[in-house]
Amino acid sequence: MSTPSLLILPGDGIGPEVMAEVRKVIDWFGDKRGLKFEVSEDLVGGASYDVHGTPLTDEAMEHAQSVDAVLLGAVGGPKYDVLDFSVKPERGLLRLRKEMDLYANLRPAQCFDALADFSSLKKDVVAGLDIMIIRELTSGVYFGEPRGIFQEGNERVGINTQRYTESEIARVARSAFELARKRGNKVCSMEKANVMESGVLWRQVVQEVHDAEYPDVELSHMYADAGAMQLTRWPKQFDVIVTDNLFGDLLSDLAAMLTGSLGMLPSASLGAPMANGRPKALYEPVHGSAPDIAGTGKANPIACILSFAMALRYSFDKGDEATRLEEAVNAVLADGLRTADLLGQDGAAPVSTAEMGDAVVAKLSASL
Numbered sequence: 001m002s003t004p005s006l007l008i009l010p011g012d013g014i015g016p017e018v019m020a021e022v023r024k025v026i027d028w029f030g031d032k033r034g035l036k037f038e039v040s041e042d043l044v045g046g047a048s049y050d051v052h053g054t055p056l057t058d059e060a061m062e063h064a065q066s067v068d069a070v071l072l073g074a075v076g077g078p079k080y081d082v083l084d085f086s087v088k089p090e091r092g093l094l095r096l097r098k099e100m101d102l103y104a105n106l107r108p109a110q111c112f113d114a115l116a117d118f119s120s121l122k123k124d125v126v127a128g129l130d131i132m133i134i135r136e137l138t139s140g141v142y143f144g145e146p147r148g149i150f151q152e153g154n155e156r157v158g159i160n161t162q163r164y165t166e167s168e169i170a171r172v173a174r175s176a177f178e179l180a181r182k183r184g185n186k187v188c189s190m191e192k193a194n195v196m197e198s199g200v201l202w203r204q205v206v207q208e209v210h211d212a213e214y215p216d217v218e219l220s221h222m223y224a225d226a227g228a229m230q231l232t233r234w235p236k237q238f239d240v241i242v243t244d245n246l247f248g249d250l251l252s253d254l255a256a257m258l259t260g261s262l263g264m265l266p267s268a269s270l271g272a273p274m275a276n277g278r279p280k281a282l283y284e285p286v287h288g289s290a291p292d293i294a295g296t297g298k299a300n301p302i303a304c305i306l307s308f309a310m311a312l313r314y315s316f317d318k319g320d321e322a323t324r325l326e327e328a329v330n331a332v333l334a335d336g337l338r339t340a341d342l343l344g345q346d347g348a349a350p351v352s353t354a355e356m357g358d359a360v361v362a363k364l365s366a367s368l
Contacts, residue, residue, distance in 0.1 A: 102270060
């Protein structure tokens with residue numbers, strides 16, 4: 001097979017800093033494990049706007065469509081707040097998701113043993129936590145029409161439309177059931193069927209897909225607001241949660257903080273298989289661009305490193321190597337190394353972004 005291709009889009013804020021540490025990991029796998037990647041780089045978000053006047057050029061979009069996987073850092077920052085909505089940095093990310101048709105967003109919430117004390121919840125509530133939220137990513141209220149700010153009489157009105165087709169719901173439901181079969185074989189679908197017609201359809205279609213294709217998987221339904229409450233009450237009751245675009249955005253950020261830091265959590269956005277059998281895929285850390293600490297060496301690179309681990313698992317069929325990388329991260333944390341966002345009760349001195357990346361590579365080498 002040809003060398004797998006990977007497009008890196010560092011983006012804005014701390015994106016380039018954390019991506020530099022991922023490059024060390026990618027180089028290690030090439031040098032030590034024979035996993036060579038054809039790596040290219042391009043601009044997205046504010047970095048692209050500064051050069052090209054657009055958050056994503058047509059050329060960069062075409063580039064993303066041609067590779068086996070895309071790895072993105074972060075987009076956005078206060079300097080771009082004055083821009084028109086159509087050219088804000090986030091529009092570049094949304095274009096990637098939409099045009100690559102990345103309909104299934106996988107956001108794991110896993111609590112590493114060494115960080116169980118860093119959650120705002122009690123240790124026994126989060127210790128050993130390992131759940132996966134699958135968020136529908138290319139439809140719903142973020143893309144529905146009509147949308148906009150309109151004049152009605154003597155006042156303005158803002159409109160966003162929640163819209164789902166049954167095929168859009170069915171395909172993300174299948175993603176959830178397939179993943180659950182490889183985990184705890186349990187799916188909880190969350191919506192607001194009590195007040196939203198789109199929620200009624202969501203519940204109906206998820207149940208239909210389950211009954212026809214996945215009767216072996218345990219399925220439950222829950223209103224999204226109740227799901228938020230249950231995630232903070234006893235999150236370990238869940239295995240895989242599947243939900244729509246808006247609720248998935250909210251619930252996955254809530255679940256992220258159960259683990260103690262947004263700087264720890266990766267994500268994968270997957271689409272339909274390409275001709276070579278690999279899914280269209282974009283991997284990115286859950287954290288934002290954190291412009292307040294950009295350039296200071298304080299950023300935590302682990303979420304971006306773990307995003308590459310997800311790429312190894314879901315795009316390149318290298319689950320054993322993904323586990324190797326995840327275990328290296330766990331070993332570093334067990335040794336007590338902490339970036340500034342993870343400082344807590346143990347009083348450890350912070351390490352820099354680069355030092356954390358070097359420590360992960362050292363643990364990888366120790367695993368040989």
